[in-house]
Amino acid sequence: MTAAGLFYLCQCISFWMVTMNAWLEPRYVAWIWRGFAMTLVLSASVIVCATLLGFALALARSARAAALRRAAAGYVLIFRNSPLLVQLLFWYFGAAVLLPDNVMTWLNTPHAVTLGPVTLDWPTFEFVAGWFGLTCYSTTFIGEEFRAGMRGVRGGQYQAAAALGLTRFATLRHVILPQAVRIATPPLAGQYMNVIKNSSLTMAIGLAELSYSSRQVETETLKTFQSFGMATLLYIAAIAAIEVALLIWQRRGAYQSGGSRFVRPGGS
Amino acid sequence: MSAPDWLPILRYLLAGAFPAGPLGGVALTVALTLASAVLSALLGLAGGIALVMTRGALHMLLLAVVGFFRAIPVLMLIFWTFFLMPVLLHIDVPGLATVVCALALIGGAYLSHSVQAGIVALGDGQWQAAMSLGITHAQALRHVLLPQAVRTMTPSFVNQWVSLIKDTSLAYIVGVPEFTFLANQVNSRLMVYPAQIFLFVGLVYLVLCGAFQWAVTRLLAGTFDAGGQTRSR
Amino acid sequence: MKTWTRSAAVLGLLLTLSGVAHADRLDDIRKAGVLRVATFDSNPPFGFVDPKTNRIVGLDVDYARAVAAKLGVKLEIQPTNPANRIAFLKSNKVDLVFANFTITDERRKEIDFSTPYFASGTQFIAKKGVLKSPQQLGSLRIGADKGTTNEQQVRAQFPAATIVAYDDTPFAFAALRAGNVQAITQDGPKLVALLANVPDKEKYEIPPFTISNDYEGVGVPKNEARLLSVVNETLVNLEANGNAAKIYDQWFGPASKAPLPRLFRIGDPQKS
Numbered sequence: 001m002t003a004a005g006l007f008y009l010c011q012c013i014s015f016w017m018v019t020m021n022a023w024l025e026p027r028y029v030a031w032i033w034r035g036f037a038m039t040l041v042l043s044a045s046v047i048v049c050a051t052l053l054g055f056a057l058a059l060a061r062s063a064r065a066a067a068l069r070r071a072a073a074g075y076v077l078i079f080r081n082s083p084l085l086v087q088l089l090f091w092y093f094g095a096a097v098l099l100p101d102n103v104m105t106w107l108n109t110p111h112a113v114t115l116g117p118v119t120l121d122w123p124t125f126e127f128v129a130g131w132f133g134l135t136c137y138s139t140t141f142i143g144e145e146f147r148a149g150m151r152g153v154r155g156g157q158y159q160a161a162a163a164l165g166l167t168r169f170a171t172l173r174h175v176i177l178p179q180a181v182r183i184a185t186p187p188l189a190g191q192y193m194n195v196i197k198n199s200s201l202t203m204a205i206g207l208a209e210l211s212y213s214s215r216q217v218e219t220e221t222l223k224t225f226q227s228f229g230m231a232t233l234l235y236i237a238a239i240a241a242i243e244v245a246l247l248i249w250q251r252r253g254a255y256q257s258g259g260s261r262f263v264r265p266g267g268s
Numbered sequence: 269m270s271a272p273d274w275l276p277i278l279r280y281l282l283a284g285a286f287p288a289g290p291l292g293g294v295a296l297t298v299a300l301t302l303a304s305a306v307l308s309a310l311l312g313l314a315g316g317i318a319l320v321m322t323r324g325a326l327h328m329l330l331l332a333v334v335g336f337f338r339a340i341p342v343l344m345l346i347f348w349t350f351f352l353m354p355v356l357l358h359i360d361v362p363g364l365a366t367v368v369c370a371l372a373l374i375g376g377a378y379l380s381h382s383v384q385a386g387i388v389a390l391g392d393g394q395w396q397a398a399m400s401l402g403i404t405h406a407q408a409l410r411h412v413l414l415p416q417a418v419r420t421m422t423p424s425f426v427n428q429w430v431s432l433i434k435d436t437s438l439a440y441i442v443g444v445p446e447f448t449f450l451a452n453q454v455n456s457r458l459m460v461y462p463a464q465i466f467l468f469v470g471l472v473y474l475v476l477c478g479a480f481q482w483a484v485t486r487l488l489a490g491t492f493d494a495g496g497q498t499r500s501r
Numbered sequence: 502m503k504t505w506t507r508s509a510a511v512l513g514l515l516l517t518l519s520g521v522a523h524a525d526r527l528d529d530i531r532k533a534g535v536l537r538v539a540t541f542d543s544n545p546p547f548g549f550v551d552p553k554t555n556r557i558v559g560l561d562v563d564y565a566r567a568v569a570a571k572l573g574v575k576l577e578i579q580p581t582n583p584a585n586r587i588a589f590l591k592s593n594k595v596d597l598v599f600a601n602f603t604i605t606d607e608r609r610k611e612i613d614f615s616t617p618y619f620a621s622g623t624q625f626i627a628k629k630g631v632l633k634s635p636q637q638l639g640s641l642r643i644g645a646d647k648g649t650t651n652e653q654q655v656r657a658q659f660p661a662a663t664i665v666a667y668d669d670t671p672f673a674f675a676a677l678r679a680g681n682v683q684a685i686t687q688d689g690p691k692l693v694a695l696l697a698n699v700p701d702k703e704k705y706e707i708p709p710f711t712i713s714n715d716y717e718g719v720g721v722p723k724n725e726a727r728l729l730s731v732v733n734e735t736l737v738n739l740e741a742n743g744n745a746a747k748i749y750d751q752w753f754g755p756a757s758k759a760p761l762p763r764l765f766r767i768g769d770p771q772k773s
Binding site: 276277280284285289350351354355361362363441442443445452453455456457459460462 | 542543549550552553555556578579580581582585588589591592593594668669671672674675698699700701
């Protein structure tokens with residue numbers, strides 16, 4: 001019975017696939033690859049900036065000055081509780097109206113920077129707005145992960161460091177932060193994966209990343225399955241790469257610290 | 269623009285063209301969120317329990333499916349459910365249902381992980397004690413493990429549901445007339461107030477998320493404290 | 502195990518049934534008593550939200566209403582932007598598309614078109630003094646709408662131009678105003694109407710050249726011959742009894758915000 005059902009299912013799927021058109025033309029495939037490159041560049045720059053800023057935010061949240069703590073809490077409240085799409089639309093359309101005209105003109109004229117053999121082109125305003133909005137949004141979540149990591153360090157560590165006569169700064173630098181970062185790394189990897197997924201929203205402000213490119217291909221060729229399928233596979237590949245990197249990091253860490261045990265309920 | 273001019277716009281943003289047309293605006297956002305929240309909670313519970321109970325190939329398959337839904341961007345999944353579900357199944361699926369489906373699948377995948385983590389965190393002892401009492405797996409889950417696990421799972425549920433409110437804004441891409449879509453319509457018509465309109469939209473979402481978080485935390489705390497469990501401070 | 506086999510069989514059955522033809526769309530519309538139509542919601546005067554009643558009105562909406570009246574059913578409007586038009590039609594979320602839908606051979610492979618009811622050409626809006634001739638287009642950043650023939654034409658004729666595609670025309674115009682793009686492209690009549698509604702219209706101009714000749718028709722699902730003939734009949738009758746001219750006058754006539762002379766009548770021969 002099972003075999004018959006499976007066979008029938010396979011027949012239906014293959015019939016449906018045969019009626020599909022052929023694969024996309026090379027120039028459309030090239031569009032999608034370019035979009036993927038843009039996604040990777042955007043995600044990488046956001047990840048770097050948001051990690052640094054998120055770290056600063058986490059420190060600000062546990063600072064001694066109350067004003068700084070409140071400001072940081074306010075920042076998190078605002079940027080965590082509004083949709084990223086609305087934030088991007090605000091930065092691209094709203095802020096563009098608020099900024100004075102000459103600033104906008106400067107942002108929109110291409111300035112090329114030459115570093116030796118490499119010429120960096122000035123990014124488009126779409127990229128700048130997308131990068132800015134995405135960084136502001138991701139900083140809140142990454143900051144929270146760092147904060148959770150710092151809280152995860154046991155109180156005894158602070159006391160032991162004090163007993164050794166370390167200053168507050170030295171305690172943070174040599175004792176607390178290395179442990180906090182180790183605790184925070186798996187959820188941080190999760191947030192990095194979110195950055196890649198959230199970059200898809202920049203299609204609404206005209207940035208030619210992967211979702212935008214696959215939509216372009218889809219509206220011109222009308223081959224929905226192929227264009228969205230390729231984009232989905234590329235996203236999953238990028239996410240899986242981070243997952244694999246995390247696994248390698250964890251394996252290395254496990255060997256170094258003697259490993260950990262998993263307990264499954266219900267016996268074997 | 270004077271105050272009376274803003275009032276009909278505000279009303280439009282809050283409820284869409286209702287009752288002259290379909291429900292829209294903030295009212296539709298709330299409706300979408302509630303529908304997706306309930307559905308994702310059910311999927312999450314089912315998925316989490318399945319992850320705990322299964323072994324071998326089926327477990328691997330479940331992990332792959334849950335992993336897929338956690339890896340795909342919400343926007344892409346909305347495209348898939350919107351464009352391809354009706355073509356595949358030849359059922360007339362209204363735009364609303366496709367968005368609810370997409371959000372519920374992704375929410376369910378995240379919640380499955382939380383539910384599984386919550387149950388596993390209880391440790392072997394509870395399972396073995398329940399087994400030694402002679403009750404079935406299903407009864408053990410329902411009466412012993414889940415009530416305890418819900419306590420650790422609550423923050424994840426609250427976080428996931430609050431982010432659902434934000435994710436409903438993506439329904440704008442497929443023409444569902446929820447709040448962000450209507451705000452864009454109004455912005456396109458007025459043309460010269462983008463900053464004010466989007467700030468207002470952000471503020472409303474802020475209020476919605478805050479209110480929802482408060483309500484859900486109260487609801488879950490109330491339901492599961494009624495069982496008489498002692499709270500340690 | 503048994504439930505697993507059963508669900509596999511049900512899934513297989515569903516997939517097979519998806520290959521079976523469904524009933525005629527015209528009969529479905531008559532039975533449901535509702536004609537579902539996709540129109541624009543941010544593109545005056547083709548389809549836009551009337552601020553007083555919060556309902557979608559416009560030239561396309563009036564044509565849709567005429568078809569619904571002919572069929573004797575209610576009209577239900579689904580707002581759309583250019584990118585979602587075909588998707589709505591192909592996934593059976595709407596029965597017809599009245600959204601300034603340009604007729605092209607590529608699109609004809611996927612859907613059917615009625616006889617054309619509007620004619621236009623691809624034109625541009627730019628800040629005054631920026632764009633004087635088509636040859637400049639290759640060096641500019643041009644805003645377009647996703648899923649429109651204007652975008653494809655500019656890309657085909659001016660490969661050196663940088664095209665940024667937005668979800669709808671008002672977004673492209675906002676980008677133009679902010680200086681992110683130097684010109685935007687759309688159908689001439691749409692641009693004329695857009696400019697008429699803009700508060701700072703004296704800063705912009707529409708250069709007097711066009712790069713194409715386009716005809717717009719009603720989008721109809723493929724292989725629905727009876728529905729297509731009803732739509733064509735309605736359009737031809739509208740022209741014959743003068744209602745098409747009245748509809749045009751209401752939105753583009755001398756008393757409207759953006760007057761444009763009517764150069765194309767339904768049934769006129771098409772320029773190549």
